[in-house]
Each structure stands twice: as C-alpha cells, then as structure tokens.
Amino acid sequence: MLRYVLLRILSTIPVMVIVALFVFLMLRLAPGDPAAVIAGDYATAEDVARIREQLGLSDPIVVQFFRWVGSLMQGDLGISIFSGKPVSELIAQRIEPTLMLALTTITFAVLVAVPLGTLAAFKAGSWIDRFVMLFSVGGFSIPVFVLGYILIYIFSMTLKILPVQGYRSPFTDGLGPFLLHIALPSVTLSVIFIALISRMTRASVIEVLEEDYIRTARAKGQSEYNILIHHALRNAAVPVVTVIGIGIALLIGGVVVTESVFNIPGLGRLVLDAVLARDYPIIQGLILFFSFIYIVINLLIDLSYTLFDPRIRY
Numbered sequence: 001m002l003r004y005v006l007l008r009i010l011s012t013i014p015v016m017v018i019v020a021l022f023v024f025l026m027l028r029l030a031p032g033d034p035a036a037v038i039a040g041d042y043a044t045a046e047d048v049a050r051i052r053e054q055l056g057l058s059d060p061i062v063v064q065f066f067r068w069v070g071s072l073m074q075g076d077l078g079i080s081i082f083s084g085k086p087v088s089e090l091i092a093q094r095i096e097p098t099l100m101l102a103l104t105t106i107t108f109a110v111l112v113a114v115p116l117g118t119l120a121a122f123k124a125g126s127w128i129d130r131f132v133m134l135f136s137v138g139g140f141s142i143p144v145f146v147l148g149y150i151l152i153y154i155f156s157m158t159l160k161i162l163p164v165q166g167y168r169s170p171f172t173d174g175l176g177p178f179l180l181h182i183a184l185p186s187v188t189l190s191v192i193f194i195a196l197i198s199r200m201t202r203a204s205v206i207e208v209l210e211e212d213y214i215r216t217a218r219a220k221g222q223s224e225y226n227i228l229i230h231h232a233l234r235n236a237a238v239p240v241v242t243v244i245g246i247g248i249a250l251l252i253g254g255v256v257v258t259e260s261v262f263n264i265p266g267l268g269r270l271v272l273d274a275v276l277a278r279d280y281p282i283i284q285g286l287i288l289f290f291s292f293i294y295i296v297i298n299l300l301i302d303l304s305y306t307l308f309d310p311r312i313r314y
Contacts (some may be wrong), residue, residue, distance in 0.1 A: 117201025
C-alpha cells in the first residue's frame with residue numbers, strides 16, 4: 001500500500017511538468033501582446049518595447065520557460081502583471097469562496113444523487129425511474145449560466161427570498177448569511193453533478209442487484225432494505241466514487257461561470273479577469289493549482305476503493 005502511494009505521488013511529477021509546458025506554450029503562442037495591453041492604446045512602440053523588456057518577454061521562449069520553472073521550484077508562482085502582487089497571495093485571498101462553493105456543491109449533489117439513483121434502481125421501470133432519467137437528461141442539457149439566471153429570477157427577483165449575488169464568509173459573517181448567499185450558486189452548480197452521479201448510481205446498483213449473492217441474501221430472508229444498503233449499495237460504490245472524481249474536473253469549469261453569474265469573488269472570477277487581461281502569471285498559477293488539486297483528489301479516490309471493496313488490494 002505504501003509503495004503504491006509513493007509511486008502515485010511520484011507519477012504526478014511528469015504530469016505536472018507536461019501541464020506546465022502545455023500551459024506555458026499555449027499562452028505564449030496565443031495571439032496578442034500583454035505588453036501592448038499594459039501600455040494602452042496610445043503607447044508608442046518604444047513604450048511597448050520597454051515594458052516587454054521589464055517583463056522579460058523579449059527573451060527567447062526557452063529562456064522564459066526555464067526561468068519560470070526555476071521560480072516554481074522555489075514556490076514562486078510569479079507576480080501579477082497588472083496588480084503587481086504575488087500570484088500565491090491572490091490565490092490565497094480568493095480561495096475561500098471557491099472552496100466553500102465546491103464543498104457545498106459536492107455535498108449537496110452526493111446527498112441528493114446517491115439516494116435518488118438508488119431509488120431509481122430499486123424501482124427500475126417505474127415512473128420514479130423514468131422521472132430520474134428525465135431529470136438526468138435535463139440536468140445535462142441546461143447550461144449552468146441559463147439555470148443560474150432562471151433561479152435568480154424565481155427566488156431572488158420574484159419570490160425575493162434569496163440574495164441575487166455576493167458572498168458571505170461562514171467564519172466572519174455567520175452561518176445564516178453564508179447559507180443564504182451560497183444556496184443559489186450551489187444548487188445551480190450541483191444540478192449537472194446530481195444528473196451524472198444519479199445515473200451512474202442507478203446503473204451500478206441495477207448491475208449489483210442481478211448478482212448471485214443478492215439472490216442468496218433474498219433466499220436467506222433478508223429484508224430488501226438490508227440487501228439494498230448493506231450489499232448492493234456498498235458494492236456499487238466504486239464506479240460511483242470514480243464518477244464523483246470525474247465531476248471535480250467539471251466543477252473547475254463550472255465554478256468560473258457560476259462565480260461570474262453570482263458575482264462571487266473566488267478563483268473563478270480571478271481566472272476570468274486574468275484571461276481578459278492576458279495576465280500570464282495568474283493564468284499559469286491557477287491552472288497549475290487546479291491541476292494539482294485534481295491530481296490529489298484522484299489519488300484519494302483511488303485509495304478509497306479499498307474501503308468500499310475489500311477485494312481491491314494495492
């Protein structure tokens with residue numbers, strides 16, 4: 001087990017190197033000049049050249065890359081071109097809203113989707129099953145920003161029971177204001193996760209319910225509830241947990257849109273602002289940060305397989 005964990009941790013190094021190289025080249029070779037953006041519309045060619053020299057953009061790409069990698073090895077993600085602040089400091093300032101939005105979204109999605117998918121599998125072919133499948137199709141089909149504006153119109157503008165936008169910290173503003181402000185963004189972002197997880201839960205539980213040991217448990221007189229919870233659901237958990245891990249990747253993209261719709265000052269808004277301003281250090285730092293988080297979560301999910309299925313050993 002320990003050997004497997006160490007090998008997985010070491011395997012993340014080449015992955016991060018490839019991600020860093022891809023991000024660096026993609027941003028540097030994209031059309032546009034950040035020096036010209038900083039200089040403004042009325043700057044002269046000399047002004048643009050001076051700014052490029054200050055930022056090190058006049059050096060060859062190879063030199064820029066190795067200089068950037070050397071800074072990364074020292075824990076330096078760079079300095080924002082426009083704000084002049086360290087990228088790590090900007091990430092630290094914005095991480096709480098994004099982290100709380102992600103946690104509430106995943107928690108709400110799992111608490112709703114797993115029972116929903118299990119019930120659909122138990123009632124396969126019934127109207128409950130068809131409703132869950134219809135909801136799943138709708139959850140995949142509706143864009144996040146469209147659903148967000150619909151919920152804002154219903155609950156904020158019409159019923160006036162939830163705030164339109166903004167964020168309140170549970171640590172400084174209290175749990176009540178936090179839940180009021182995070183409710184709509186979490187529900188908006190969780191719909192696609194509920195659709196994804198419920199479909200996978202349904203398929204996995206149906207497959208498990210057809211196994212021989214389930215028929216043996218029924219022959220021994222065990223209740224359907226005991227069979228469903230203690231036998232079927234646990235053995236169907238491995239693919240469900242895998243889908244939850246895949247959902248983390250969708251969450252990263254959904255956070256950018258959701259935070260923009262609800263004006264949440266998190267990492268998603270920071271990504272959007274950096275892309276519009278072509279602030280290379282922020283974009284690079286955020287992509288590396290998200291990649292690292294995603295790799296760590298996948299590692300934890302792989303290790304969790306042994307908790308749900310004793311047959312799995314590393």
